[in-house]
Amino acid sequence: MDKIEISLTINETPYQMRVLPNDTLLEVLRNQLDLTGSKEGCDEGVCGSCTVHMDGKPVRACLTLALEARGRKIKTVEGLATGDALSDLQQSFIDHGAVQCGFCTPGMLMAGEALLSTTPGPDEQTIRRALSGNICRCTGYAKIVTAVAHAGNPQAPCPDCRTQTPYLQAKE
Amino acid sequence: MSEYAIIGKRMPRVDSRAKVMGKTKFTADLNLPNMLVGKIKRSPHAHARIIHNDTTKAKAPPGVMSVVTGKDTAGVKWGVFAYTRDQQFIQTDKARYIGDEVAGVAAIDEETALKALDLIEVEYEILPPVFDPMEAMTMETELIHTEFPNNINIHVNIDTGQVDENFAKAHYIREDTFVAPEESYFQAEPYAVVARFDSEDCLEIWCPNGGPHMKSKPLSNAFKIPLHRVKVRKIAIGGAFGGRSEICPADYICALLAKKTGRPVKIKFTREENTIATRQGHAMITTHRTGVDQEGRVLARETTCYMDGGAYSSTGPIATSVPFLSMEQAYRMGSVRYNGYRIYTNKPIRGMIRVHGRGFAAGLDTQLDMIAAHLNIDPVEMRLKNSRQQGEYTSTKSFVASCAMDETIHKAVAKSGFSEKFGNLPPFHGIGMGTNSVQTGFPMGIRGGSQAFIKFNEDGEATVMSGVVDNGQGNDNMVVQIAAEELGLLPEDIHLVSADTETTASDPGSYSQVSTFVGGQAVKIAAQNCRAKLFDVAAKVLKVEPSTLAAKNRLIFVKDTPEICIPIKKVVRISLLNFTSVNAEGGYWPRVDMKREWVSNPYGQMCEAFSFGTTIVEVKVNPATGQVTVLNATAAQDVGYALNPLVLEGQFEGSIAMGGQGGMLTEYHEWKEGRCLNPTMLDYKLPLACDMPPIHSIMVESIDPKGPYGAKEAAMSIAMSAAQAYAAAVSNAIGVYMDSFPLTPDKILAAIKAKENKEPE
Numbered sequence: 001m002d003k004i005e006i007s008l009t010i011n012e013t014p015y016q017m018r019v020l021p022n023d024t025l026l027e028v029l030r031n032q033l034d035l036t037g038s039k040e041g042c043d044e045g046v047c048g049s050c051t052v053h054m055d056g057k058p059v060r061a062c063l064t065l066a067l068e069a070r071g072r073k074i075k076t077v078e079g080l081a082t083g084d085a086l087s088d089l090q091q092s093f094i095d096h097g098a099v100q101c102g103f104c105t106p107g108m109l110m111a112g113e114a115l116l117s118t119t120p121g122p123d124e125q126t127i128r129r130a131l132s133g134n135i136c137r138c139t140g141y142a143k144i145v146t147a148v149a150h151a152g153n154p155q156a157p158c159p160d161c162r163t164q165t166p167y168l169q170a171k172e
Numbered sequence: 173m174s175e176y177a178i179i180g181k182r183m184p185r186v187d188s189r190a191k192v193m194g195k196t197k198f199t200a201d202l203n204l205p206n207m208l209v210g211k212i213k214r215s216p217h218a219h220a221r222i223i224h225n226d227t228t229k230a231k232a233p234p235g236v237m238s239v240v241t242g243k244d245t246a247g248v249k250w251g252v253f254a255y256t257r258d259q260q261f262i263q264t265d266k267a268r269y270i271g272d273e274v275a276g277v278a279a280i281d282e283e284t285a286l287k288a289l290d291l292i293e294v295e296y297e298i299l300p301p302v303f304d305p306m307e308a309m310t311m312e313t314e315l316i317h318t319e320f321p322n323n324i325n326i327h328v329n330i331d332t333g334q335v336d337e338n339f340a341k342a343h344y345i346r347e348d349t350f351v352a353p354e355e356s357y358f359q360a361e362p363y364a365v366v367a368r369f370d371s372e373d374c375l376e377i378w379c380p381n382g383g384p385h386m387k388s389k390p391l392s393n394a395f396k397i398p399l400h401r402v403k404v405r406k407i408a409i410g411g412a413f414g415g416r417s418e419i420c421p422a423d424y425i426c427a428l429l430a431k432k433t434g435r436p437v438k439i440k441f442t443r444e445e446n447t448i449a450t451r452q453g454h455a456m457i458t459t460h461r462t463g464v465d466q467e468g469r470v471l472a473r474e475t476t477c478y479m480d481g482g483a484y485s486s487t488g489p490i491a492t493s494v495p496f497l498s499m500e501q502a503y504r505m506g507s508v509r510y511n512g513y514r515i516y517t518n519k520p521i522r523g524m525i526r527v528h529g530r531g532f533a534a535g536l537d538t539q540l541d542m543i544a545a546h547l548n549i550d551p552v553e554m555r556l557k558n559s560r561q562q563g564e565y566t567s568t569k570s571f572v573a574s575c576a577m578d579e580t581i582h583k584a585v586a587k588s589g590f591s592e593k594f595g596n597l598p599p600f601h602g603i604g605m606g607t608n609s610v611q612t613g614f615p616m617g618i619r620g621g622s623q624a625f626i627k628f629n630e631d632g633e634a635t636v637m638s639g640v641v642d643n644g645q646g647n648d649n650m651v652v653q654i655a656a657e658e659l660g661l662l663p664e665d666i667h668l669v670s671a672d673t674e675t676t677a678s679d680p681g682s683y684s685q686v687s688t689f690v691g692g693q694a695v696k697i698a699a700q701n702c703r704a705k706l707f708d709v710a711a712k713v714l715k716v717e718p719s720t721l722a723a724k725n726r727l728i729f730v731k732d733t734p735e736i737c738i739p740i741k742k743v744v745r746i747s748l749l750n751f752t753s754v755n756a757e758g759g760y761w762p763r764v765d766m767k768r769e770w771v772s773n774p775y776g777q778m779c780e781a782f783s784f785g786t787t788i789v790e791v792k793v794n795p796a797t798g799q800v801t802v803l804n805a806t807a808a809q810d811v812g813y814a815l816n817p818l819v820l821e822g823q824f825e826g827s828i829a830m831g832g833q834g835g836m837l838t839e840y841h842e843w844k845e846g847r848c849l850n851p852t853m854l855d856y857k858l859p860l861a862c863d864m865p866p867i868h869s870i871m872v873e874s875i876d877p878k879g880p881y882g883a884k885e886a887a888m889s890i891a892m893s894a895a896q897a898y899a900a901a902v903s904n905a906i907g908v909y910m911d912s913f914p915l916t917p918d919k920i921l922a923a924i925k926a927k928e929n930k931e932p933e
Contacts, residue, residue, distance in 0.1 A: 036201035037194020039410075041360055042443045046853040049360065077194035090192040094184045097818040100826065101644025102191030103360035103410030109192060131861040135853060137360050137411050138644050140825030140833075141861040159182055160818060 006070045010035070011079030019066040026050045026061035029076060037077035037106045041135070048134030051107040052076045058114040077106035080113065088152030089113055096160045098147035100138035107134045112148045121153065177724050178657045179881055182818040185649040186663055187408075187642070196408045199364035199378050200440045207366070208237055210429050210439035211285040212422060213275040213292050214449065215267030218303070218518035218846030219316070220296035222266055225274065230291035235284035238432040239292065240276045240425065248394045250419055255771075256325075256485035258317050259521075261394065261424040266299070268316055268483035269518050270846050271448040276425035278437050303846050305455070305480040305515035316483065316516040325481050326488040326514040330496065330774050332567050334507040338472035342463025344546060348539050350460070352531025352913040354480070354522065354841040355453040355834075356851075358858055361410020362446040363420060367427040368436035374401040375427055380409040381671075382417035383641055383681020385619060388673040390419040391427065399673070406671040412643035413830065414524040415451045417683035418486060422449075447851035451523030452841065454491060454514070455480040458532045460539050468549045468557050471506040475499075477532060481514040482521040488514045489770035490614065491522065495529025498892060499536050500567045501609035501782050502577070503558045508567050518846050524683065526827075526891045527835040531913045533892055534836065534899035537606045538909050541900055551594065551900075552585050555607055560784065562874070570778045574884070576810040576874035577784040581607065583870045584808040588788040594904070600795050602905025605788045606896020610888040612879075613686035613779040615768050621761030622691040623677035624698040626655065628754040632726065632741025633665040634702075639679025640691035641671035645886070646819040647687045651695050653816060654880060658699030660723025660740060677759075685885035688815065689781060690760050693880045698758030705754055709747045710738050762878070781876045785809035785889025787897040789832060789865070793905045795924055798917030800837055800902055802863075807894065808870035812884030817871060823887035824869040832894030833859040836902075836914050 003018040010033065019028055029035040029052070041047035043062050050061040053075040054068075080087045089112050092098070099105050108131060115122055115130040122130070127148045128141070136144065146158070154161035190196045227239040242264030251257030262273050275292050279285035300313040308316070308323040316323055339345060365379040375395060381387050384404035392399045409416065422439050430437045441449070456479050463472040475496060481488055492512040500508065544554035560566075562575040584605070585591055593603045613620070625637040636655045642648040648668055656663045669675055679694075680686050707718040710728040714721075714736055722731045729737035747754045765776025790803040807824045814820050838857035842849040850856045875882030895913075902915045908923040 030201075031203075034203060035194075036197065036203075039198070039361070040200065041362065042853045044443075044852060044854055047360070077192075081193055086189075086192065093192050094188040097182075097184065097822050099185065099188040099191045100646065100822055101360060101411045102187070102196055102408060103198060103644075105191050106194050128861040128864075135358075135360070135858055135860065137358055137413070137830065137858065138826045139822055140827070140829035140859075140867065141864050142825040142867055143822055145861060160184075 004067065006067065008069055008074060010074045011076060021067060023066045024062055025052070025064040025066050025069050028066040029061060035076050035078055039103055039106060041103065046135070048111060049104050049107040051110040051134065053110060053114060056117065058111050077109055080109060087113065089116065089148065091162065092147040092151035095162045096143050096147040096150065098139065098143040104134060104136045108136065108144055115148065116151060124149065176657055178653055178663065179815055181816065183649070183653060183663065183816050185646050185819065186652050187648050198361055198408045198410055199366055199380060202366045202378060202438065204366065204368065204436040207436040207438055208278040208280060208433060209282045209285045210276060210278050210426050210437040211289050212273055212425060212439065213289045215270060215272040215274050217267055217296055217298055218270050218301035219299040220267050221299060222263060222274065222294060223297055224295040226293040227275065229293065230277065230288040233284060233287060235280040236277065236288045237280065237435070238278045238429050239288060240428050240432065241274065244428060250390055251485050252418060252487050253489060256488055259484040261421040269520050271520060272483065273421045273425065276429055278429035278433050301518040301846055303517050303519060303843065305478050305517055308515050308517050316518065320516060323516040324513055325485055325516050326492045326771060328489065328492045328510065328512040328771055328774060330508070330510040330568060332507045335472050335474060335509045338507045339463045342471050343466045344543065345461065345463040346539055346543055347459065347461040348535065348911060350458050350531045350535025350538065350911045350913070351456070353455045355525065355527070355839045356447050356841065356856065357413045357415035357525060358853065358856065359411035359413060359415060362443050363422065363441040363450050364439065365423050365426045366436060366438045367430040369431055374403055376403045376405060377423065377427060378405045378407040379423055380412065380416045381641060382412050382643060382683035383679065384671045384673045385639055385678050386417060386681050387419055387423065391423065394424055395427065403674040404672065409643045412683065413526040414528065414683055416643065417524065417681060420450060443853060444851040448520050448848055451486060452482065452520050453525040453528060454522040456529065456531050458535050460536050462539055462543065464543055468544060468547050468554050470503065470558050473505050474509045476511045477513070479512065479514045480517050480519065480522065482517060482519045484521045486521050486523045491524055491528060493770050493774065494524065495532035497778065498529065498608055498610060499533060501611065502560055502607050502784065504560060504564065505567055520848065527831045527895050530835050530895040533608060534896045534913055535911065537896040538899055538903060538911065542909055551605060552581065552591060555581055559607065560609060569775045572782060573878065574781060574812060574874040574876040575784055576872045577607065579872045580784055580786040580808040580810055583872060584786040584788045584806045587868055587870060588790065588806040590788050593790065600793045600905050602901045603788065603790045604897050604900025604904050605786060606893040606900060607786045608889045608892035608896065609782050609784045610685055610885060610892060611779045612689040612781045612783070612885045613680060613684045613762060615764040615766055615778065616680050617766065619678055619680055620764065621759055622679040622694040623757060623759035624695040625757045626698050626702045626755060628744045630745060630748060632739065632744050634659055634661060635667045635669060636695060637669045637676050638691060638695050639671065639676040640687050641682050643682055645823060647682055649819065650688055650692055650815060654692050654695045655699045658696055659703055660728065661726060665726070685888050688883050688885060689879050690762055692883070693760035694758050696880045697760060698756055701758050702754065702756035705752070705756060706740065706743045709752060710743045713738055713746060780878045781812065781884045783810055783884045783889045785893045787832065787890055787893040789897045789901045791901040791905050793902060793920060798920035800915065800920070802833065802865040804866050804868070805832065805894070806868045806870065807890045808872055809887060809889050810872045810874045811886055812876040812879045813873050813882035814871040815881060815883050820871055820886050821869045824890050825867050827887045827891035828867050828894045829859045829864060831891035832898040833863055835895045836898035838914060838916065840914055
């Protein structure tokens with residue numbers, strides 16, 4: 001098989017690269033660009049750990065050919081923060097204890113960000129449905145659901161929303 | 173317990189920022205210069221003699237750098253115990269399950285490596301396989317391991333005496349058998365290993381592990397190199413749940429390929445390999461015979477359990493014991509006899525899993541509910557009559573120093589409304605409870621203790637070195653939290669070096685619920701020793717006695733007059749200018765009975781503390797489909813002391829998911845001729861976000877006298893009791909005591925139908 005030259009835009013950076021027709025987007029991200037935040041958990045589109053955004057929509061990078069991403073805007077977990085400034089959802093995951101082993105976290109964040117971009121203030125059932133393509137073996141999902149619900153949307157009774165009660169005395 | 177500045181607070185984890193940014197590296201994310209791709213050739217036969225293993229053709233294609241077989245391994249065998257060394261890292265004489273390692277390949281890329289695997293020619297003589305443990309014991313086929321008669325790998329016998337006498341005195345006796353098939357870990361991260369030999373010929377290796385020091389010793393033995401030349405490195409780990417505690421043949425094969433090629437090698441398991449060729453949970457057939465007095469107190473119990481161990485020993489002696497131990501810790505028994513048999517079959521290897529013994533435990537609680545119903549006793553009362561109490565000894569003679577089992581029962585009952593609901597719910601709507609207990613560690617000989625080192629830098633910040641490993645549960649944060657509390661620093665002032673065998677001292681690993689109790693205690697002692705050095709110097713400067721000082725928020729101050737204070741940074745610099753060390757070490761070794769042994773002497777102090785937990789769940793069953801909807805779960809555990817409620821809640825919630833929702837409703841393996849039919853996430857039904865009920869977590873604090881700040885372990889008693897509670901709730905909803913787990917819709921429908929046929933109305 002011959003390699004094909006393609007252009008990709010990943011996290012707002014344009015790339016020119018040569019890929020095989022059967023290379024998946026996940027392989028290209030991880031092996032050619034060392035963007036290893038997107039994880040390979042099942043390689044068959046079930047676990048959701050490889051979820052990235054293609055033109056703002058969540059897709060499984062393990063089921064997406066690199067060729068399909070030609071000329072599209074790709075965003076990975078590495079592109080969520082602006083410099084050191086985390087997105088509301090990233091900060092919410094930290095504050096609400098939604099991260100345990102962290103392997104499913106990138107996919108969960110991408111699924112959660114996609115939901116919040118189309119459905120502001122989603123209710124619990126909507127969040128649970130939106131995250132049901134992402135498998136987490138550690139958390140039982142409760143804190144992930146809360147983190148999505150409270151992202152940029154602090155709730156007064158929640159002990160973990162950052163604006164309510166900073167957990168420790170701030171640095172001088 | 174508000175005297176603590178950092179301990180006991182809802183502190184977000186120190187490792188989570190890197191994780192949400194996608195910066196955290198797991199093993200498969202490592203890309204070293206010149207790295208090769210490793211692959212493993214596995215047996216397609218469940219039981220077969222290896223006649224010939226020819227690698228000539230496989231070595232030929234360009235890009236194939238090395239091919240190894242059993243001939244290259246010098247016959248090294250692995251086993252957790254001296255008497256269970258039965259597994260070669262690459263088989264030389266025969267394959268014992270579909271997936272057994274027969275060769276390894278390193279090549280320049282994956283495609284070339286896979287091509288080489290196909291070119292390895294293994295000639296087999298097929299032997300009759302055996303897949304059923306009861307059949308395996310009849311010895312009609314060739315023994316799987318010739319040195320183990322009747323294919324019995326392990327037999328654990330525990331007998332307190334007086335069992336038959338007490339059965340004779342019993343008012344009521346029941347005997348029931350419960351079964352559950354295999355389940356799997358499905359850690360989010362499939363297994364992977366990267367290995368290389370460095371310029372000094374030291375082995376450097378990265379892999380998910382439940383204890384780096386548990387990996388380095390067998391590698392040191394296998395390569396015949398000293399321990400200091402085996403550097404197991406820290407790497408993020410995507411979940412363990414008991415399935416990462418042992419050396420994996422892939423570790424050895426990867427290192428061997430790295431040695432032969434002189435280049436780094438990475439082996440990355442497929443999801444299917446992770447299911448088949450790491451470990452699985454044991455299938456079990458358990459018979460409980462229980463005799464009670466008129467009040468429902470257990471006078472005598474006899475339990476016999478047959479466990480399908482698969483092809484090799486793994487943690488066999490531990491696995492054969494723990495389901496019994498959890499129950500003897502949770503419940504008092506006048507007398508007990510236990511016979512546990514772990515039997516070899518030609519199936520994948522079974523190890524310890526978070527819900528190890530789900531059928532064993534759910535069976536025991538189901539039987540208690542049956543007895544309670546017969547005696548017309550409430551299930552709550554039945555448990556309170558038999559629940560473990562502080563200050564007692566277990567049947568196998570472990571002293572229970574702290575225990576708030578009854579409090580977990582009372583609080584879970586109150587929160588869930590159990591007493592109002594039990595017996596008063598509409599048809600196909602049920603509520604059930606389970607109670608369990610888990611040990612913090614086992615006697616582990618020279619590896620039972622943990623040691624930590626702390627060094628201060630001149631800027632007043634500290635580096636903590638600890639062997640404790642974080643599998644995802646938050647151990648790194650636990651260590652940082654303890655060190656910051658004791659040193660009077662903020663968590664961001666602590667840099668953690670952990671789980672690295674070159675720079676950290678021995679530690680028992682994180683697979684026996686011991687990390688906080690032993691590893692955390694070692695860090696606490698090291699930090700206290702370090703603080704004492706700082707206080708000596710600060711006391712001279714402040715012209716007070718060291719005993720009057722305290723440390724908090726980067727300051728050392730006089731407890732009664734906090735305005736008299738000095739920054740820790742300044743104390744460190746004064747110490748260094750006065751030729752005084754500001755570094756310290758600390759270690760903790762639990763006082764366990766070193767003579768206790770799983771098979772030869774299963775009596776004596778097992779560990780210093782036990783956790784106790786109660787879970788209650790409420791369910792609705794659809795009588796037309798057999799589908800179970802879980803309305804809510806209430807989980808209460810005696811954790812000793814909650815070091816970080818935010819982290820603990822996450823452990824409680826994960827335990828309900830794995831132990832109850834998955835463990836009792838959907839998770840099991842299906843087989844055909846020794847081949848697992850559902851090894852992938854598509855076929856094996858793991859709980860999803862939309863499946864989970866609301867969970868109420870209740871942390872009960874008994875303040876263990878030995879645990880750090882009184883802490884014991886986080887939520888393993890919930891994982892176990894969740895399985896029991898789910899079983900009880902479904903049984904309660906359909907009015908049939910279920911004895912075959914997990915409770916899938918087909919079994920539920922069959923039970924409902926059988927009940928209707930029996931009682932036509």
